[in-house]
Amino acid sequence: MSLDSLHDLYVDELKDLYNAENQLLKALPKMAKKATAPELKAAFTEHLEVTRTQIGRLEQIFTALEVSPKGKKCKAMEGLIEEGKEVLEEDGNPSVIDAALIACAQRVEHYEMAGYGCVRTFAGLLGYSEAEVLLQETLDEEKEADEKLNELAETVINVEAQGAEDDEEGEDDTEEGEEEPEDPKPAPKGGKSAPKAGSKK
Incomplete structure (x- = not known):
């Protein structure tokens, strides 16, 4: 598309x-399936329904323009989702995985916010009220x-993810503190113990 x-940029x-x-x-x-926290x-489930509504709005706009909505691949979203797939395939503490999922989701939201802000402005300038x-x-x-x-x-x-890290550090400290004590020094030959400091010879 040239x-x-x-208007061309708006449609694109x-x-x-x-x-x-x-x-x-x-x-x-x-993402909803991978998440552990009920909230x-x-x-994610709620935003799935919101996304369907947003697609419907875009289709309404395309109908008014008498233009097909198809024909373009969003490479940016493709890349963001690929990054998200890496998290979906990871194993680890559930709270940390949840924190990673939120990070991925917020990258997506910020990309969409920038995109919708631009087309909203274009629509206003072009008179598409x-x-x-x-x-x-x-x-x-x-x-x-x-x-x-x-x-x-x-x-x-994030609070739970931090707590998971603290728990892990606590386990490491416990393991370090469980080392066996060194063997006591053997008594001198002859069966007599070494004289105590300050005692008379």
């Missing part, structure tokens, strides 16, 4: 976001999701 006007960015949301639609159930599972409102709704939802993940990380997940 980018000869702001919308297609990028449409593909990004559809990639995320497939990734979120896997995090719920957050209805699309501008729809895109603002989605932008608000992405910000809300990011804030919720941030709060969950700061109040629950």
Whole structure:
């Protein structure tokens, strides 16, 4: 596609976001399944439904433009999801894995916030007032999701992950303290013990 006007760029960015949301639609159930904390599972499951609504808004905008939403691959979202897959394949402390999942999810949210902020602005400049409102709704939802993940990380997940690290260090300290004492020095030959310091000869 040739980018000869702001309208061309607007459509191109919308297609990028449409593909990004559809990639995320497939990734979120896997993230929810991997998460251990009930609050995090719920957050991912809730955002899955929100993502479906956001895709519906984009389709509404494309219908008004009389343009197909397909035809573009969002390489940025593809890369973010690939990073997320590495976490999905990791073993380790559940709380630490949950913290890693939140980090991945927030990278995605920040990318989407930047994308929706741009197309919302383009829509306003181009006079697409209805699309501008729809895109603002989605932008608000992405910000809300990011804030919720941030709060969950700061109040629950990261705290538990730090606790897991402290527990591990405590186990290491216990192991170090369980070394066997050195053998006492043998008594001198002849069966007599060495005289105590300060005693008369």
